Amino acid sequence: MPSLRTLLLAALLAATPLAHAGEAAPAVDDPVLxxxxxxxxxxxxxxVCQNQTIADSHAELxxxxxxxxxxxxxxxxxxxxxxxxxxxxxxxFVLYRPPVKTTxxxxxxxxxxxxxxxxxxxxxxxxxxxxRVAQGxxxxxxxxxxxxxxxxxxxxxxx
Amino acid sequence: xxxxxxxxxxFIVLVIFLAIGLNLNPREVPSPLIDKPAPTFLVPQLHDxxxxxxxxxxxxxxxxFNVWASWCVSCRQEHPVLVDLAKKNVVPIYGLNYKDxxxxxxxxxxxxxxxxxxxxxxRDGRVGIDYGVYGxxxxxxxDKSGTIRYKHIGPLTQEAVDKKILPLVQELNAKS
Numbered sequence: 001m002p003s004l005r006t007l008l009l010a011a012l013l014a015a016t017p018l019a020h021a022g023e024a025a026p027a028v029d030d031p032v033l034x035x036x037x038x039x040x041x042x043x044x045x046x047x048v049c050q051n052q053t054i055a056d057s058h059a060e061l062x063x064x065x066x067x068x069x070x071x072x073x074x075x076x077x078x079x080x081x082x083x084x085x086x087x088x089x090x091x092x093f094v095l096y097r098p099p100v101k102t103t104x105x106x107x108x109x110x111x112x113x114x115x116x117x118x119x120x121x122x123x124x125x126x127x128x129x130x131x132r133v134a135q136g137x138x139x140x141x142x143x144x145x146x147x148x149x150x151x152x153x154x155x156x157x158x159x
Numbered sequence: 160x161x162x163x164x165x166x167x168x169x170f171i172v173l174v175i176f177l178a179i180g181l182n183l184n185p186r187e188v189p190s191p192l193i194d195k196p197a198p199t200f201l202v203p204q205l206h207d208x209x210x211x212x213x214x215x216x217x218x219x220x221x222x223x224f225n226v227w228a229s230w231c232v233s234c235r236q237e238h239p240v241l242v243d244l245a246k247k248n249v250v251p252i253y254g255l256n257y258k259d260x261x262x263x264x265x266x267x268x269x270x271x272x273x274x275x276x277x278x279x280x281x282r283d284g285r286v287g288i289d290y291g292v293y294g295x296x297x298x299x300x301x302d303k304s305g306t307i308r309y310k311h312i313g314p315l316t317q318e319a320v321d322k323k324i325l326p327l328v329q330e331l332n333a334k335s
């Protein structure tokens with residue numbers, strides 16, 4: 001005789017597929033359009049949950065915006081036009097790929113500038129060091145002393 | 160000594176940047192609608208479905224457009240401020256009842272007081288999208304020519320009303 005707990009578990013398990021069925025997306029009558037909607041909504045930020053795209057988010061606004069995108073595309077708007085429509089309302093922040101303009105130059109080119117500065121600093125440092133080595137580095141006396149030390153070391157290891 | 164000056168300098172700059180970043184509110188996204196004409200709308204009024212309301216009806220005066228909903232918790236927080244402001248009779252407040260059920264919206268106003276000259280009823284949130292609404296409550300200040308001059312995101316505080324909204328309304332009213 002199964003215990004009450006087992007029965008309950010079984011009932012819960014049996015209910016899960018039903019719970020999923022309730023969430024099923026509305027019937028897709030145009031897969032091509034749907035693909036475009038998805039692609040576009042992956043490039044737009046949901047402003048309610050700011051680190052998610054509209055495609056990922058289940059926030060009500062994101063769902064509304066997805067519907068809006070679908071409608072606009074259906075009406076014959078191009079992807080760029082829909083993006084423009086969103087930017088007009090929510091600003092550049094909705095775009096996951098910010099446009100290149102004066103206010104975003106630092107964002108786009110800043111990392112490369114930092115890289116250049118780093119490479120330049122490294123180059124200068126290396127040149128300075130090379131110059132120091134070329135200047136003679138060790139004097140003859142120092143060289144002799146170093147040889148003596150190294151030889152002594154070898155002898156001790158050999159013993 | 161000089162050896163430490165450069166890293167220390169870089170560190171200080173970094174700290175300043177981080178401090179600024181920490182104190183910015185990521186929820187307050189600057190609206191691209193500022194200084195642009197208010198988006199057009201034509202929707203039924205909340206209290207009378209037979210009557211419509213449009214931004215064109217309000218041309219020629221400075222007005223506030225407050226986005227609210229009965230399901231919005233922070234709207235409750237700002238509501239006394241709005242009711243207070245409405246009593247002063249300095250600027251008409253129009254509401255945008257955003258994605259709400261009509262009865263809920265009406266009941267909510269009965270319960271907490273109605274500061275709005277009229278409320279536009281935006282059942283499906285279309286008007287909200289046109290106004291770039293993403294976090295209710297939001298409040299717009301619109302001037303006589305129908306241009307959006309200011310947007311306040313989140314609940315209005317008495318401080319925001321006194322320091323920002325009212326002076327701006329006065330300034331806009333002074334202009335012809």
